[in-house]
Structure formats: C-alpha cells, structure tokens
Amino acid sequence: MFYTNDPYFQVTERVIPLPGLESEVQLFHMSDLHLIVTDENSTEEWKAFADKQRAAWQGVRLSFAKLYGDACDEPHLIRPEEAWPKYISLVNEKKPHGLLMTGDMLNDFSTETIHFLGEGVKNVNVPWMWVRGNHEVGNDEAYLPYTGEEPVQVLRFGNLTLLGINNSRKKISRELGEVVKALATKESAAGNIPVLAMHIPIKTAYNTAETAIFDPYFLLGGDDVDEESAEFLAYLQEETCPIAAILCGHVHGHHVSEYAPGKKQICCSSAMVGACALLRFIPA
Numbered sequence: 001m002f003y004t005n006d007p008y009f010q011v012t013e014r015v016i017p018l019p020g021l022e023s024e025v026q027l028f029h030m031s032d033l034h035l036i037v038t039d040e041n042s043t044e045e046w047k048a049f050a051d052k053q054r055a056a057w058q059g060v061r062l063s064f065a066k067l068y069g070d071a072c073d074e075p076h077l078i079r080p081e082e083a084w085p086k087y088i089s090l091v092n093e094k095k096p097h098g099l100l101m102t103g104d105m106l107n108d109f110s111t112e113t114i115h116f117l118g119e120g121v122k123n124v125n126v127p128w129m130w131v132r133g134n135h136e137v138g139n140d141e142a143y144l145p146y147t148g149e150e151p152v153q154v155l156r157f158g159n160l161t162l163l164g165i166n167n168s169r170k171k172i173s174r175e176l177g178e179v180v181k182a183l184a185t186k187e188s189a190a191g192n193i194p195v196l197a198m199h200i201p202i203k204t205a206y207n208t209a210e211t212a213i214f215d216p217y218f219l220l221g222g223d224d225v226d227e228e229s230a231e232f233l234a235y236l237q238e239e240t241c242p243i244a245a246i247l248c249g250h251v252h253g254h255h256v257s258e259y260a261p262g263k264k265q266i267c268c269s270s271a272m273v274g275a276c277a278l279l280r281f282i283p284a
Contacts, residue, residue: 007075008274017284031249031268034107068253102249103133103199133199177232188242201248207257
C-alpha cells in the first residue's frame with residue numbers, strides 16, 4: 001500500500017494481529033522529524049541557533065541510520081522542513097485510516113516551527129494524533145490546538161481506540177496513570193481495543209534483552225524509574241490490562257519488543273531520514 005517511487009521514504013510495514021478487532025485498521029506512524037524552522041520574522045539569535053542545531057543533527061542522523069541499517073545518503077539528507085510536506089502528500093495519496101506522530105516532530109519550540117507544523121496538519125486528510133516528545137517543551141498553551149486540553153488524547157478507528165499521552169519527561173504520574181486506566185477499562189467494556197501511544201518506550205522484565213541496545217536515556221523503566229511510573233509499568237504488564245499494544249518513538253529506529261506476554265511495543269524510525277511505518281492492525 002505504501003510503496004512509493006520517492007527515494008526519500010523508507011517504509012516499514014508491520015502486521016499486528018489483535019484478538020477482538022472487527023476489521024483492519026491501517027495507521028501511518030512517524031516520529032522524530034525534529035523540525036526547526038526560520039522565516040523572515042525570525043530573530044538573528046534564533047537563526048543562529050537553528051543553523052547550529054541543523055549542523056549537529058547531520059552527525060546524529062548518520063549514527064542512528066548506521067545502527068538500524070537505514071539509508072542515509074543524499075536523498076535522505078534534506079532538511080526536515082522540506083520533508084514534512086512530502087509526508088503530508090504521501091499520507092493523503094495513500095489514505096490510511098489515520099496518521100500517528102509519536103513525538104519530537106519539533107526539535108525545539110518556536111512560534112515559527114509550531115506554526116509550520118500546524119499549517120501542515122491542516123492539510124492532512126485523515127484523522128491524526130500528535131503526542132509530545134522530550135524536545136517539545138516550553139509554552140504548553142501553544143501545543144493545545146494540536147494535542148487538546150485533556151490529559152489523554154482519544155482517537156477511534158472502528159473498535160480500535162488510540163489513547164495518546166505525554167510521557168516526554170520520562171515519567172507517568174499516578175494521576176495520569178489513573179486516567180489512562182479508567183479510559184482503557186471503559187473502552188474495553190464497550191468492546192473496543194485500547195492501544196497506547198507515547199514518545200518514550202518502556203523497559204520491563206519481558207523486553208530487557210531486546211532493549212539492551214539502548215542507553216537508559218531512551219527508556220522509561222529500569223533502575224532510574226520513579227515510584228509512580230513504576231506503578232503504571234506494573235499495570236501494563238498485568239494479565240488483565242486491556243491495553244493491547246504500545247506505539248512509541250524516541251529511539252530513532254524501527255524496533256519491536258514485547259513489554260508483556262503477546263503484547264507488542266513498536267518504536268518508529270527517525271523521520272529525518274524518511275523512515276516511517278505502516279502499521280496494519282488485523283483481526284487475530
């Protein structure tokens with residue numbers, strides 16, 4: 001479905017069977033585009049900072065691409081602000097059921113950058129969700145038109161329910177955890193299948209080996225996890241937890257593990273090198 005002749009894109013297609021799903025749901029999953037935009041109204045200070053950040057990311061792109069086996073040659077070295085319209089056009093052309101952006105779409109907050117992303121999502125012709133990443137800090141009110149005012153974003157596709165949260169500070173408060181639990185229980189009781197979307201992936205006893213390639217910076221879990229986050233991670237591993245899968249970003253590469261028996265955690269690749277995913281949720 002998502003094959004394209006544009007050499008920029010590197011699309012991973014993954015099929016996720018879900019017991020109880022009534023019909024196939026296709027999500028276009030992207031993460032970590034790291035937009036940093038300047039325009040004619042930008043200050044000289046912001047322009048200098050943006051140039052410095054762009055130069056720094058060139059080396060980062062190469063190192064992550066090498067780690068995951070992604071291509072990072074000339075077609076993949078365009079600026080993120082050049083890539084963003086490409087993604088929009090691809091989604092509109094292929095028409096998945098929805099678009100999921102799991103954080104760090106912005107590299108740093110600026111009025112210019114969030115406006116540029118916002119103008120883009122206005123042109124996306126399918127339902128979409130954007131959860132914030134660790135780079136998307138500052139001016140919380142500016143994000144509300146895109147993430148909403150509720151602590152948990154909700155998007156339904158048939159009887160699959162996407163629940164989006166902000167764990168960009170590498171923690172999940174007890175208050176947020178309780179809201180997620182209540183929503184997941186309510187959706188499950190209505191015959192829906194909850195899937196959790198957030199930026200930072202989790203480390204549990206079930207995926208310790210698979211996530212060993214990552215520095216602890218990239219994971220929520222392990223020795224540095226706070227008490228309230230640990231409580232939520234324990235909930236996700238319970239046999240009775242209705243959340244059927246977790247979709248993340250942050251690690252800059254396509255990575256799959258099981259955070260609980262039979263339940264997948266899927267991390268999306270770095271959109272800075274045209275990497276993205278088509279997730280096909282199908283009835284088991």
